[in-house]
Amino acid sequence: MPDGFELDELMCVLMAREIHDGDWINHGAVVPLAGAALMLAKHTHAPGLEFFYLGTEFNSVSPAVTDLGRLMTEPQLACSPSRGLMSHYDIMSLTLRGGADLQFLRPVQIDAVGNVNTSIIGSREAPKHRFHGIAVADAMVLVGRVVLYVTEHDERVFPRELGYRTGTGHVEGGAWRERIGAPGSGPASVITPLCVMDFETPDRRARLRSVHPGVDVDQVVAATGFELVVPDDVPSSDPPTALELDVLRTVVDPLATRHLEFKQLRRDAQERIAAAEAARA
Amino acid sequence: MSGPRRTSVLMTEDEALDLVRDGMTVAIGGFNTAAHPMMIVRGLVRRGIRGLRVIGSAISGLDLDLLIGAGVADEVVTSSVTGEALVSIGPFFRHAAESGAIRVWECDEGIFYAGLRAAGQGLPFLPWKAGIGTSIPELNPQLKVFNDPFTGEELLAVPALRPDIAFLHVARADRYGLAQHEGSGFGDRALFRAAARTIVTTERLVPNEHIRADPAKTSIPYADGVVRAPWGAHPFSSPGHHLVDEAHLNEYIQAAEAARKGDRSAFEAYLERYVLGPQSLLEYLEVIGLRRLHELEEWA
Numbered sequence: 001m002p003d004g005f006e007l008d009e010l011m012c013v014l015m016a017r018e019i020h021d022g023d024w025i026n027h028g029a030v031v032p033l034a035g036a037a038l039m040l041a042k043h044t045h046a047p048g049l050e051f052f053y054l055g056t057e058f059n060s061v062s063p064a065v066t067d068l069g070r071l072m073t074e075p076q077l078a079c080s081p082s083r084g085l086m087s088h089y090d091i092m093s094l095t096l097r098g099g100a101d102l103q104f105l106r107p108v109q110i111d112a113v114g115n116v117n118t119s120i121i122g123s124r125e126a127p128k129h130r131f132h133g134i135a136v137a138d139a140m141v142l143v144g145r146v147v148l149y150v151t152e153h154d155e156r157v158f159p160r161e162l163g164y165r166t167g168t169g170h171v172e173g174g175a176w177r178e179r180i181g182a183p184g185s186g187p188a189s190v191i192t193p194l195c196v197m198d199f200e201t202p203d204r205r206a207r208l209r210s211v212h213p214g215v216d217v218d219q220v221v222a223a224t225g226f227e228l229v230v231p232d233d234v235p236s237s238d239p240p241t242a243l244e245l246d247v248l249r250t251v252v253d254p255l256a257t258r259h260l261e262f263k264q265l266r267r268d269a270q271e272r273i274a275a276a277e278a279a280r281a
Numbered sequence: 282m283s284g285p286r287r288t289s290v291l292m293t294e295d296e297a298l299d300l301v302r303d304g305m306t307v308a309i310g311g312f313n314t315a316a317h318p319m320m321i322v323r324g325l326v327r328r329g330i331r332g333l334r335v336i337g338s339a340i341s342g343l344d345l346d347l348l349i350g351a352g353v354a355d356e357v358v359t360s361s362v363t364g365e366a367l368v369s370i371g372p373f374f375r376h377a378a379e380s381g382a383i384r385v386w387e388c389d390e391g392i393f394y395a396g397l398r399a400a401g402q403g404l405p406f407l408p409w410k411a412g413i414g415t416s417i418p419e420l421n422p423q424l425k426v427f428n429d430p431f432t433g434e435e436l437l438a439v440p441a442l443r444p445d446i447a448f449l450h451v452a453r454a455d456r457y458g459l460a461q462h463e464g465s466g467f468g469d470r471a472l473f474r475a476a477a478r479t480i481v482t483t484e485r486l487v488p489n490e491h492i493r494a495d496p497a498k499t500s501i502p503y504a505d506g507v508v509r510a511p512w513g514a515h516p517f518s519s520p521g522h523h524l525v526d527e528a529h530l531n532e533y534i535q536a537a538e539a540a541r542k543g544d545r546s547a548f549e550a551y552l553e554r555y556v557l558g559p560q561s562l563l564e565y566l567e568v569i570g571l572r573r574l575h576e577l578e579e580w581a
Contacts, residue, residue, distance in 0.1 A: 092390055134360065
């Protein structure tokens, strides 16, 4: 990646920019790239953001610690200081009532209208690949805006047809969500290592919004299994500002815990986090 | 949950394990990397219990993975089996699901809680609103699409999830079965409400006066059994008492990953050393050793 920033930093910044000031977001500890985006937004353009933190030990509202790595290695900080404990069950209930403004989700597969698969590929009885599970993908139908992201971009991730549909995007395309009275507007964008897609087309099919610096449009089209809507002019993704990079690197995620979400960076990140824990012990 | 009483329900580790029969539906509490009742989990493996339908916590940890790897579980009900930052999906869970060796009752946290809540209220099912438009009912045929009798709106029916017995690890309890959590313990409360019987293993056994001194903290009013179990959640954390033993979990993960790839020798050695060899919690803690336990005891 040119210009003094890394791909994970670019993706994190692009995800952060999807957040609006005042959003209520459900967030799980296990997805630190999304966590870093959330914290970055809170400490730049969205100070009024509040979030539910599904920690490994405590479920709470807007823990005050700004450094994700510390939240990960000192789980009690998710409890105190925070706005208060909130049960997992209550947050699911609130979400069911349409109370969540934005949700980040990293599915296994995404199709052309933003439907997702998070569970299995192959038969139900003996699947070829078993993944994490529904997670909260089924709540996609109820969440205000869903920002999908993936850390690999190929035909397996973006197939013509999903193994199973465990979360609804725009279903068959068009106005499905409006027809069933879904409270949210569904998938808003998809952030990938190559590009940003959105669904700003009449039939809600994925459209190429921007390509990352150094990536060309043909490369994205070739790596995408379904047919992507490609406008005549595709701009380059806006690079991170100096402020965004500084806040991300020094305040929000100095341990780069977000690397846990990238296959090639995961092992190093685990070792770095373990070393940070050992240094404090 | 079976109602108030004022008699001692103290029991031993073995008496608690005696309650479990092959083929039962057993809930294992905790959350993620915290407070799983591991003394019981190891005991179930040691006794060679088979055919359990295991209802995990909303997000299960490697406690379920061990039950799968040791052949105790036939079916698991949980949104995921994960080791968080250490391993995103339990090695045995993944392998057994892919080979068809276990059935996975596919759900997410919301569906999970809806099923427990139905059981807790004595209902056959509860409606669930998310998941409409998905193929989740194909993944889990026990979830049925139906129409709201008032408006016609499509909803999912989630059948009651009824554990025959729930095992939970708590921070403190008295001899009468009044138990308190440190930290949230919200998922454990849902399991308690749904289960026919609940046995708590407790970090500290305290006099009834301690419970009365802070009654708002009582999270499990009247468990059916209480087993004293300091360090009973190890290698997971016990909120308010000790941290998670990541080195131990990594040892497990490496052994389990090797087994998933075909070499069970490290896992068999793990089982022998930590699960089958020690015949009680105390013998297990002797294997872990005072030095390790001492290191985990304080927030660094």
